[in-house]
Amino acid sequence: MKTIVYSQTGPSSVLRLVDRPLPEPGPGEVRLRVVVSGVNPTDWKSRSGATSSLAFPEATPNQDGAGVVDAVGPGVEDLAVGDRVWTCMAAQGRPTGTAQEHTVLPADRVTRLPDGVSFDVGASLGVPAVTAHRALTVAEDGPSRLAPGALAGRTVLVAGGAGAVGNAAIQLARWAGATVVTTVSSPTKADLARAAGAHHVVNYREGDPAAAVREVAPDGVDLVVEVAPAQNAALDLQVVRPRASIAVYANNGGDEVRLDVRPNMVTNARWQFILMYTMGAQALAAAAQDVTAALRDGAFGVGEEHGLPLTRFALADTAAAHDAVEDGVVGKVLIDVG
Known part of the structure; x- marks a missing residue:
């Protein structure tokens, strides 16, 4: 062979x-x-x-x-x-x-x-979809499994919605009933994020991105799927609600993150770091089952038409x-x- x-x-x-x-x-x-x-x-x-x-x-x-x-x-x-x-x-x-x-x-x-x-x-699927599933199921007040309605009434912020994990997070969160906000760096990537199913798209290089997110979610977002914590930590703390989780799956933009104690403490923010290879068998099995359920529902696609x-x-x-x-x-x- x-x-x-x-x-x-x-x-x-x-x-x-x-x-x-x-x-x-x-x-x-x-x-x-x-x-x-x-x-x-x-x-x-x-x-x-x-x-x-x-x-x-x-x-x-x-x-x-x-x-x-x-x-x-x-x-x-x-x-x-x-x-x-x-x-x-x-x-x-x-x-x-x-x-x-x-x-x-x-x-x-x-x-x-x-x-x-x-x-x-x-x-x-694989790395992007399993990582996205884990990011969407670590919130303190959120579900441990995804299914239609599991994220109903919640707002999810996906940083970098034009990337593979961001795309998977948008599609899975939308399938689970969340309101999905995403940040991107260009109009072209904004089009891709919308094609993936994002309800609201914010170009973080224009205007005040925190204000734009807060306009959509005045009480704050419930969960952040974060690709660039070094760059976005301050923004995330400006837009999360109390007991929100910030799920970090990559280190785009730098390997070191400075976290101010008081703002995190006041909101009871949870920073959850994610690496698929050390997630554990139970989380991997849950992701495989839920992602496959989304496939059966026709909720996950690839190609430009799906962002x-x-x-x-x-x-x-x-x-x-x-x-x-x-x-x-x-x-x-x-x-x-x-």
């Missing part, structure tokens, strides 16, 4: 296309014929060595993907050959990501795709796909494998 591998961390040039034997699933595992592989910032950061060292003599990148189960190992009962599925964390603690024609995964990292949901959608433009590459061009994500391409980068 064709696979992308690297045997040392570094720039995208360490990636190479090779032939490897077809792997066989062991107990509790399934083999996935990959149709589409999704690329996230975590993929190029891991490959570069920025966030981790290489734990295996050879590794295949990319955490997310979608395809068809074509073999099951002993003890697997909930999945069968022919099932269309999506996966996340394919390469977490393992050398076998989704940038290859077949990959072997633990069965609990694979979730069925509902009928009619494309492989493009499936490969775009998430797609940029495609061939498997042999995985290095260019990684470079596109590292360079900040807007939307989702997908690799056509199958």
Whole structure:
């Protein structure tokens, strides 16, 4: 089978296309014929060595993907050959990501795709959708699961609504009944956020963004999905209501955050930091179930019409796909494998 591998961390040039034997699933595992592989910032950061060292003599990148189960190992009962599925964390603690024609995964990292949901959608879930789900379910007074009506009567502020996690947060929050406000940096990104379903869009480079958010939510927002805490901490405290949660999933704009004690104390603000890889099995399972329910309801889509433009590459061009994500391409980068 064709696979992308690297045997040392570094720039995208360490990636190479090779032939490897077809792997066989062991107990509790399934083999996935990959149709589409999704690329996230975590993929190029891991490959570069920025966030981790290489734990295996050879590794295949990319955490997310979608395809068809074509073999099951002993003890697997909930999945069968022919099932269309999506996966996340394919390469977490393992050398076998989704940038290859077949990959072997633990069965609990694979979730069925509902009928009619494309492989493009499936490969775009994973890191963004699971992270967004977690961000939307950590509030003190909010739900621990998402479903229609779970966020009814609540206002969610999504920072960076044109990004992949921001897009997923908008779509999931809208499905769960929230009023969704998002901040963006340009008119083009504002159009994408509206296409995702945001009710109100604020360009933070114009006027007074805190006043604009407060105009929509005079009593304050219930939850912030935050991509840039170093830049936005002061703004967040100006717009949250008492007992609001600020869910931080990235460090865009800086690694250090200064938090003033008194304003946070007065509002009983909760800062919740999120990393999918240390979330825990219960949170991961809940996200997979709820995101799949949103798919069944037709509440989650990809492509420009859903606010998430797609940029495609061939498997042999995985290095260019990684470079596109590292360079900040807007939307989702997908690799056509199958």
